[in-house]
Amino acid sequence: MDAVARPAIRGEGTAEAEWNGWPVLAALPRIDARTLVPRNARAVVVAPHPDDEVLSVGGLLAQLADAGARIEVIAVTDGTASHDGSTEWPAERLAKERPLESRLALERLGLPVEPVRLGLPDGGLAAVRGTLAARLVSLLRPRDVVFTTWRRDGHPDHEATGQACALACAAAGARLAEVPVWGWHWSHPGDTRMPWRHAVRIDLDEEAMRRKRAAVQAFTSQLRRDASTGAGPVLRATTVARAGRPYEVVFL
Template identity: 40%
Template sequence: MTVTDSQGRFGGADDHGTPVRLWADAFDDPDRAPRSPFDPPERLLVVGAHPDDEVLGVGGLMSQAVDAGTAATVLCLSDGRGSHPDSTTVTPDQLADIRLRELRAALTVLGVDDMVCAGLPDGGLTPLESTVHEIIAAAIGSDSGAQHTLVLAPSGFDGHPDHETVGRCATRAAGASGTSVAHYPIWLWHWSFPGDPDIPWSTMRLHPLRPADLRRKREAIAQFPSQTRQLSDARADRPVLPPAVLARHLRPWEALFG
């Protein structure tokens, strides 16, 4: 399902999506929505389509894994230059620079210092699927079997073409090398709803976050002002991630589809 606009974007000040209270009612009570503890791997490769996906999706689990001694790497496929295509305040080149710096700052908060940005065009990953696959396969590496490696990537049914391309490629690349992979949702929280029959909820695991992980995640998200704040008074500069969108990513748990 694709529910993006012509630029492949969601959100914005005018589009608040599914209210966070619906997700909270469905999943915040551990008695109704059982948790499974996250088992930190020796090596974690977190793949994202845009600079912020990985923090929104699994920032808390990254924090937890790093604390447990996991060697964590983030691979971001696109440069993020497409978040404000009609802006007269920032150019796409400036956005690409800004978003790279923001991602680095966010990962520093989470204790992750190994970051690779492939710099592919934001909004243009689907036509580059074979390139995306090669980059992810190279990042997984042929020696990954020597360590317990886990790949985390956007969901293949997230509704955003870039996310879905990266999710599919990660599944394929991890499968070819015998590496474990799981998928985190981003925009699913925006357009889907509890009980949505199109979503394989039975394959979803909820991992609790410690208060410290949630705190770090919140602080990491604050490192993305180009996405969370109004860049100017112009409509084209409205935040991509307004508070109503962020609230859905600041639950005391994170979800992975297996």
């Protein structure tokens, strides 16, 4: 998807009540955590920014952790461009704080793991997509199941990461699962731009839902208003509400 066709990410986006009232989501094919990530496989989450790993598949990660699955998290950027023009959250502070938030969030999911940090430029992944793909090939193994942001998610970094993962998975013999994050924001029930025919639903138990909600709250830099610019939270109320769903959706 080129820059002209990319959907605009504005306002609060589609309300969660609208999504919850759409019967197609309830009728999506179900898949459980251990079917999606078999015992001889490793789950690898490739997150463009700290928080994408939780917003996309935080509930699944909690369930996989309980099942004793092998899990790896790859942080593509450190999220230093989330607060443009801010003196409260300059890039230097974000470079320290956002990885700490991510680590705390993973602990709350039941994953005491340290992400592999690639340190690529936040907001500039389209220009280094080939470099990212090459780095990922060196980290992936055959039979890995790789979860990342959807290639048409509407955010340039999300799309570049999805594209790089597709290339890397093909080269490494891994399986790709793409997850909409911003797609839920700009899309709406019945939107034909979303590949519903490739969608499967992972139902979450109460404990996984609780851990995911707690993990989202670890991203304090993204949940507060910026006093220096007057900007609202980076994670909108609708985004936080979606994190409380009793299910997650991935495109296979």
